[in-house]
Amino acid sequence: MRRFMLIDDDEIFNFLNQRILELSGTAGRIQIFTAARKALAWLQENPAGSAEAWPEIILLDIRMPGMDGFEFLEQFAQLPEDQLRGVKVFMLTSSIDERDKSKSLNYPFVYGYYSKPMSPEVLREMDALPLKKW
Amino acid sequence: MSPGGNRNTDTALAELKQKYDELQLRVTRFSVIEQELVHARNRLDREVMIYRRMQQFNSSALEDRNETGFLKLVSESLIDIFEVEVAFAALEHTGEHAIRFMDLEGFGLPAEKQQALQDYLAAEFNNHPSGKAVLLKCCPGDTLYQLIPFTNLIMTRIEDAGQHISLYLLGGVTEKGSVFYDAIGNDREAAFSVFAQQVMAHQTNRAKTEAMVERNLELKKINSELDNFVYSVSHDLRSPLLAIQGLIMLITTIQQFDPEIQTYFTMVNNSVNRMDDTIKEILEYSRNARLSVKKELIDFPLITRQVFDDVKHLSAEPLEMSLEMTGTEPFYSDPYRVTTLMKNLISNAVKYKRHHDIQSFLRIRIQITAAEAVLEFQDNGEGIHPDNQARIFDMFYRASNSSVGTGLGLYICREIVNNLGGSISVVSEPGAGSLFTVILKNLNQ
Numbered sequence: 001m002r003r004f005m006l007i008d009d010d011e012i013f014n015f016l017n018q019r020i021l022e023l024s025g026t027a028g029r030i031q032i033f034t035a036a037r038k039a040l041a042w043l044q045e046n047p048a049g050s051a052e053a054w055p056e057i058i059l060l061d062i063r064m065p066g067m068d069g070f071e072f073l074e075q076f077a078q079l080p081e082d083q084l085r086g087v088k089v090f091m092l093t094s095s096i097d098e099r100d101k102s103k104s105l106n107y108p109f110v111y112g113y114y115s116k117p118m119s120p121e122v123l124r125e126m127d128a129l130p131l132k133k134w
Numbered sequence: 135m136s137p138g139g140n141r142n143t144d145t146a147l148a149e150l151k152q153k154y155d156e157l158q159l160r161v162t163r164f165s166v167i168e169q170e171l172v173h174a175r176n177r178l179d180r181e182v183m184i185y186r187r188m189q190q191f192n193s194s195a196l197e198d199r200n201e202t203g204f205l206k207l208v209s210e211s212l213i214d215i216f217e218v219e220v221a222f223a224a225l226e227h228t229g230e231h232a233i234r235f236m237d238l239e240g241f242g243l244p245a246e247k248q249q250a251l252q253d254y255l256a257a258e259f260n261n262h263p264s265g266k267a268v269l270l271k272c273c274p275g276d277t278l279y280q281l282i283p284f285t286n287l288i289m290t291r292i293e294d295a296g297q298h299i300s301l302y303l304l305g306g307v308t309e310k311g312s313v314f315y316d317a318i319g320n321d322r323e324a325a326f327s328v329f330a331q332q333v334m335a336h337q338t339n340r341a342k343t344e345a346m347v348e349r350n351l352e353l354k355k356i357n358s359e360l361d362n363f364v365y366s367v368s369h370d371l372r373s374p375l376l377a378i379q380g381l382i383m384l385i386t387t388i389q390q391f392d393p394e395i396q397t398y399f400t401m402v403n404n405s406v407n408r409m410d411d412t413i414k415e416i417l418e419y420s421r422n423a424r425l426s427v428k429k430e431l432i433d434f435p436l437i438t439r440q441v442f443d444d445v446k447h448l449s450a451e452p453l454e455m456s457l458e459m460t461g462t463e464p465f466y467s468d469p470y471r472v473t474t475l476m477k478n479l480i481s482n483a484v485k486y487k488r489h490h491d492i493q494s495f496l497r498i499r500i501q502i503t504a505a506e507a508v509l510e511f512q513d514n515g516e517g518i519h520p521d522n523q524a525r526i527f528d529m530f531y532r533a534s535n536s537s538v539g540t541g542l543g544l545y546i547c548r549e550i551v552n553n554l555g556g557s558i559s560v561v562s563e564p565g566a567g568s569l570f571t572v573i574l575k576n577l578n579q
Contacts, residue, residue, distance in 0.1 A: 016381065
């Protein structure tokens, strides 16, 4: 059972992804944030060794009001590397800009770039990807 | 000696003397001529030098610099070309400000005298016609001589054709010790006027170039704003469509419906997909029309693989695709546009397959030379009726009813080919297949 974090300002997509996760039976804990800033704050406040474990998979939208996906990635990269190594971040977006794709895949902890909506097949693909050594 | 002999001697002496005198006269004449020639040569040398210095000014003036820098160059060139001791240049823009005698400081004047000089010069400039240089003589005791200790001033005012700008040039010179004063003679005013005309021509060109650069920057800004706008709009339009797609996927995952309901869901999904394609293609069109062409090394096998991965889901039945490359030359073009072009052609082969009866294929052959790349896309799909072949590259033209076309794909291909330099053509037989041939210029230079 995996721990997931969903970050999207659009609640329909959070709901959709949550349902797909639940139906797949792979999800243990599912955390949902409609603001990237709040998601980041949670990650900062729960360092390694604290009561709450970090998510293993983060699904991240790009275009969001306030802190957008790229700002989140930039801040996320500042967190302790040991912890980052245990997380797979997947961009889940309606952007079709190739530049967004290459920009996000530059981060070692970003494992993939998918167009919305996430299908059960895509979820299986994400889940099956082994953690990289970096 | 005989008397006849004496007479002969006298005559001979007289002739000799006469010849000698003539010779003397000639020598004198020659030396005068020689002197004239030396003078003429010196004058010529000086004129050549002046011409060279003007040339020098002309090429320097073409370099990019602001107005103050330009006027400084003009002042320095005045000193250099006309060998005056002090010079200044000023521009007056109609309606903006009065004459700025910006370099009057160079005259080394105390502040209280500056205003007096400005007033004097302003009046003096207005007394003379535009474009004509005047040489003012000022003797000790004159107002001007009290202000600036030069025996001569050369000055001109010139207006541009539209009379929006006036140019003022001024040079000061002392009679003694000035090559300018001694040598150039009557031509100095003419030379000064010619120089003034040149300065004005440069100024007019500079103004035009500046306006063009500004306009270009403005256009670039508008373009980038438009791109952001189109990008935002396409994103905002796509989001709800993708939510609908997701919801249908969720509904059909949760529950099995009877075939009729299932068909309706498929129809909703197809409509949503088609609208999404249209939005994406409008974005592609808009980008191709506005973004500048980038030259990068093109990796055709990589692009082909990526595109094929992206489009293979468009149809449930498999399509066999192969890529054959010939030529070892590196090929340079715009990667975004080449990808879009290939995506449109490859997805067409996927969308317009014939169903069921045969194994569908798409054979891509790419031939690269130093000059161009020839891309062939051979499929065995439904083909295009001869009547329609001429129009398939037109905007919103759809030749097939069998699939989910938007009528933009091939139009965008043609636009891209026009943008990158090249051509696109088709040979097709209904029921047998199509061969699209794209020629793209190698942008390796």
